Structures are given as C-alpha cells and as structure tokens.
Amino acid sequence: MRIAAVIVAGGRGTRAGSPGDLPKQYRQLAGRAVIARTVEAFLRHPAITMVQVVIAADDRPFYEAALQGEGERLRPPVAGGNTRQASVFAGLAALKDDAPDLILIHDAARPLIGPDIIGRVIDGLGRHDSVIAAMPVSDTLKRAAADGVISDTVSRDGLWRAQTPQGFHYAAIFAAHTDAQRDSTLDFTDDAAIAEWAGLRVAVVEGSARNIKITTTEDFILAERLLSDGSTVETRNGTGFDVHRFRDGDHVWLCGVQIPHTQALDGHSDADVGLHALTDALLGAIADGDIGQHFPPSDPKWKGAASHLFLRDAARRVRERGGRIQNVDVTMLCEAPRVGPHRDAMRASIADILAIDIGRVGVKATTTEGLGFTGRREGIAAMASATVVLPVGNPPQSTVE
Ligand code: MG
Numbered sequence: 111m112r113i114a115a116v117i118v119a120g121g122r123g124t125r126a127g128s129p130g131d132l133p134k135q136y137r138q139l140a141g142r143a144v145i146a147r148t149v150e151a152f153l154r155h156p157a158i159t160m161v162q163v164v165i166a167a168d169d170r171p172f173y174e175a176a177l178q179g180e181g182e183r184l185r186p187p188v189a190g191g192n193t194r195q196a197s198v199f200a201g202l203a204a205l206k207d208d209a210p211d212l213i214l215i216h217d218a219a220r221p222l223i224g225p226d227i228i229g230r231v232i233d234g235l236g237r238h239d240s241v242i243a244a245m246p247v248s249d250t251l252k253r254a255a256a257d258g259v260i261s262d263t264v265s266r267d268g269l270w271r272a273q274t275p276q277g278f279h280y281a282a283i284f285a286a287h288t289d290a291q292r293d294s295t296l297d298f299t300d301d302a303a304i305a306e307w308a309g310l311r312v313a314v315v316e317g318s319a320r321n322i323k324i325t326t327t328e329d330f331i332l333a334e335r336l337l338s339d340g341s342t343v344e345t346r347n348g349t350g351f352d353v354h355r356f357r358d359g360d361h362v363w364l365c366g367v368q369i370p371h372t373q374a375l376d377g378h379s380d381a382d383v384g385l386h387a388l389t390d391a392l393l394g395a396i397a398d399g400d401i402g403q404h405f406p407p408s409d410p411k412w413k414g415a416a417s418h419l420f421l422r423d424a425a426r427r428v429r430e431r432g433g434r435i436q437n438v439d440v441t442m443l444c445e446a447p448r449v450g451p452h453r454d455a456m457r458a459s460i461a462d463i464l465a466i467d468i469g470r471v472g473v474k475a476t477t478t479e480g481l482g483f484t485g486r487r488e489g490i491a492a493m494a495s496a497t498v499v500l501p502v503g504n505p506p507q508s509t510v511e
Contacts (some may be wrong), residue, residue, distance in 0.1 A: 112159045113232060114210035115152040115275070119145050119173075119218035120166045120190030120197035135218040136172040136322060140337045143176035147221035152214070153183055155228050159210060163218070164190040164201040181336055195298050199287045204334060205280070215301045219324045222336055223275065230315040231277040239310040241277045243317035244270035265357060273317040276301045282310055338502060345436070346498045348394025350363045352386040355489035362447065362490070365440060366418050366459030371447045375490060378407040382417035382494040384440045384473070388460065389417070391438065391496035392424035396431060418463045425464045433500040435464055439472035443484045443491040449475035483485040 119135045135145045145163070152158045160183045165173050167189035177184070188204040190197025198215055205213070212235050216223060227243050233240030251264040283301060286308035290296050298304045302312045320336055322329060335342060359374020365384035375381035389401045405412050405420055428435055438460065442449055449456070453473050461468040478485045 111212065112210040113157050113212045113214065114205055114280070115158055115161045115214045115216060116198060116201035116205075116214050116242075117145070117148055117152065117161060117163045117218050118190070118197050119148075119169070119187075120164050120194070132172065133166070133169060134330075136169065137330070139324070139330060140334045145173070145223045146176045146219045148216065148218045148223065149177060149184065149226070151221070151223045152216070152228065155225050157229070157232055158214075159183065160185055160205075160208075162201050162204055163187040164197045164204075164449070170450075174429075178465070183374065193297055194300075195287070195290065195296075195304070198301060199291055202280070202284045202287055206284070209278050209284075211385070212277060213280045214485050215283075216275040217323060220274060220321055221324065222318075222320045222322060222333060224318060224320065227273075227318055228275060231275050234313055234315045235277050235279065235453045238313040239279065239282060240302060240305045240312040241315055242300075242312060243273040243275055243313040243321065245273065245317045245319065246270055254511055255354060270314050271322075272300055272302060273319075273321050274300070278305060278310075282308075286310065286461060288358065323510045342502055343499045344502055346395040346433075346500055347500070348391045348396070348496050350387040350390030350392075350394060350496075351491070352383045352384045352390065353483075353489055353491045354381040354386075355483075356487065363417065364442060364447075364449065365456035366421075366463060367452050367455045369452055370448050373487075379405075379412055379415040380417050383490050384442055384456070384494070385417040385421050385460075385463075386436055387492040387494040388440050388496065389420045389424045391494040392421070392428060392435070392498065395496050395498040396500070398427050401447060419462045421460070428498055428500075431500055433498050435466050435470070436468040436497040436499050437472070438464065438466075438494065438496045440474070440492060440494040442473075442475040443478055443493070444475065445477050445480070445485060445487050446455060449473070 119280060136143050149161055149163060152161050162185045165187045173187055188200050190200050214231060231243055247266040247269040251266050252260045253262050253264055254260045283305060286304050289308060290304050305312050322333060324330060324333055351392050354375040354377045356373040357376040361368050362371045363373050363380045363382040375383060386401055393400055401420055456473045457468050457471040460471045483489055484491055
C-alpha cells in the first residue's frame with residue numbers, strides 16, 4: 111500500500127502579520143519554519159511513502175531555505191494555483207505518473223499534526239471512501255443577524271469542525287478534482303466538500319485540539335506554547351552555604367536582623383551568615399557565579415557592608431533575566447543565639463529585601479548537638495536554598511556589576 115501526502119502551502123496568508131513579505135508557512139515557529147515542521151511530521155510517519163508539497167511559484171526561495179536537506183521521500187515542490195482547490199489539484203496531478211493508493215491532503219499551516227491523527231485517517235480509509243480529521247463542536251451555536259441580534263440557537267448535534275489531514279483513495283479524489291476543475295463556478299474550501307460533491311462517502315475520525323491552523327499572530331503564540339508542552343518557564347534551584355567565626359562583641363546580624371549576643375561574627379562585611387548563604391543560593395539558581403565573585407572581600411568598598419546589599423543584588427540579577435523568586439529557605443546551625451524568637455523578623459527582613467511575600471520565605475535553625483565547630487560555639491554556619499522561575503531561553507547572564 112503506497113500512501114502519499116500532499117501538503118498545501120500555496121496560500122498567501124497575510125493575517126498573521128508577517129514581517130516583510132514572508133508568508134506565514136515559512137515563518138519560524140519555535141526555531142523551525144512552520145512548513146518544515148508540517149512536512150517532517152509526515153516524513154516521520156512510517157506509513158507515508160512520499161510527500162508532495164504545493165507552493166506558490168514565487169515562494170521557491172522561501173521553500174528551499176526552509177526545507178534544505180530533507181529526506182528522499184520528499185518530492186520536489188510544484189506550483190499551485192489561485193485557489194486552494196487549484197493548488198490541491200496541482201499536487202494530485204504531479205503524482206499521476208507515480209500514483210499512490212491512498213492520499214492524505216493536509217494544510218501546511220497545521221504544523222502540530224501528530225502521528226496519532228495521521229494513523230486514524232489511514233486506518234479509516236480501510237472502512238470508508240474518504241476520511242477526514244474533525245472535532246465535535248462543543249460551543250453552543252447562535253445565528254445572529256447583521257446587527258448582532260441572535261435569531262436562533264442552532265443545534266450542535268452532529269456538527270463537526272473539519273481539520274486536515276483529509277484522506278482519500280487517490281484515483282477517486284483525483285477524478286473528483288478533475289471533474290470539479292472543469293466547472294469554474296465551483297470553489298470548494300476543503301477536499302471533503304469535493305468528495306461529497308462527487309458522491310463519495312466521507313467519514314470523520316477524531317482530530318485534535320492541538321492540530322490548530324496557524325492564521326493569526328495569536329495562533330503562533332499558542333502553537334509555541336503547545337510545542338513547549340504548555341510551559342514557557344523553567345524552574346531552577348540553587349543552594350548556598352556559609353560560615354563565620356565568632357569574635358568579641360555584643361551582637362550578631364542574622365538574616366538582616368540585629369540580635370544581642372555575648373559575641374559577634376567576624377567578617378569583612380557585617381558577617382550576616384544567613385544572608386550570605388541565601389545570596390549564593392540565588393546566584394546558584396541562575397548560574398551566575400557566587401557572592402565572592404561579585405563582592406570580593408579584597409575590595410575595601412564592601413568593608414562593614416550591610417549584607418542586604420548582596421542579597422538585593424542577587425534578586426536584581428534574577429529579575430534581569432525575567433525571572434521570579436518562588437521561594438527561599440535558610441537554615442542556621444548554631445548553639446546560640448536562639449533563632450526562634452527572631453524567626454518572623456528574619457523572614458520579614460528577607461521578604462522585604464527580595465520584594466517577595468513572606469509566605470515564600472522559610473527560616474529555621476538547629477543546634478549540632480554540641481558537635482563540631484558550631485557545637486563548640488566557634489562560629490555559625492548557614493545553608494540556604496532558593497527556587498527561581500525563569501523564562502525558557504532566558505537571556506544570557508549580564509556582566510553588569
Ligand atoms: Mg560570608
């Protein structure tokens with residue numbers, strides 16, 4: 111059984127707001143020309159023997175730019191006519207001397223066609239003269255006059271929206287098209303209509319809501335979303351860790367809160383170990399170095415600096431990529447001071463610095479049961495994690511300090 115596909119790309123769609131003169135079927139959709147995606151969908155299908163594309167004669171350079179290096183089952187394109195019907199006829203006629211048994215006719219502007227629909231149409235041709243992919247109408251239908259006033263509600267029972275591919279026995283549809291060609295008053299908008307006109311029985315099989323016809327700019331946006339499985343963002347996670355030793359003093363800074371204590375933390379800046387760990391977690395989530403790279407301890411500019419500057423800068427870097435901080439979490443490891451009484455003040459401080467809701471900020475503490483340097487009260491350690499949502503294909507990291 112030889113099964114060919116005719117891909118109709120002759121239309122001069124300008125509704126999609128094409129930049130310059132590039133027709134929509136040659137425009138890029140998520141990095142590939144629309145027509146290349148459509149043709150590939152058929153070439154990838156194991157049941158398809160060959161693919162014949164019909165183009166507008168003037169579009170040859172666009173076609174060659176979009177489809178260079180495709181497989182040997184792809185025949186050279188043929189030029190279409192002034193109507194869709196004339197273009198399909200040209201594609202069918204081009205196959206006359208190497209006639210397939212079955213033919214699937216498909217719009218180039220439906221690049222999201224999947225192997226499941228192609229398979230259902232082919233299977234259906236085992237039982238019917240002609241088979242089209244279609245979707246049942248689910249909206250309530252109204253008939254309205256020119257003034258917009260509804261005259262009646264139309265029953266949607268038995269109503270389907272026709273998609274493509276539309277499948278036929280080649281000899282039967284070529285004969286029907288040839289007959290239709292002789293009467294210039296006829297202009298059918300799909301091939302099923304020609305089959306019906308010729309007296310062939312046409313059946314529907316289930317299409318797909320994904321199998322959209324790209325006509326407007328909104329359709330391009332929707333198609334790109336569907337191609338990325340509905341997700342235009344990616345979720346990133348980063349972790350950070352920091353330690354500062356104790357020195358003489360009477361207070362420590364933890365997560366932006368000043369806490370009276372019998373010692374202070376030693377450091378070039380204010381030694382806020384919690385904010386340092388969190389800054390590194392955010393920088394890690396966006397793969398943008400670490401706190402020491404952006405704020406070198408060797409730089410006198412940062413001597414005694416309040417660490418909220420570092421954290422605020424990391425948040426700026428996230429925003430610069432179009433990202434947003436989903437949540438952050440900090441754990442401090444120390445025997446003293448007690449963190450619990452200050453937890454909510456710390457959360458509020460971090461939420462304020464990052465400009466996020468306090469419900470997205472966790473602060474916790476634990477002792478280390480007297481073990482290790484924190485257990486010996488030599489210093490405080492902190493670890494942090496941050497989750498960041500970035501647009502897919504986020505812009506490269508900035509070098510702005
Ligand atoms: Mg530090």
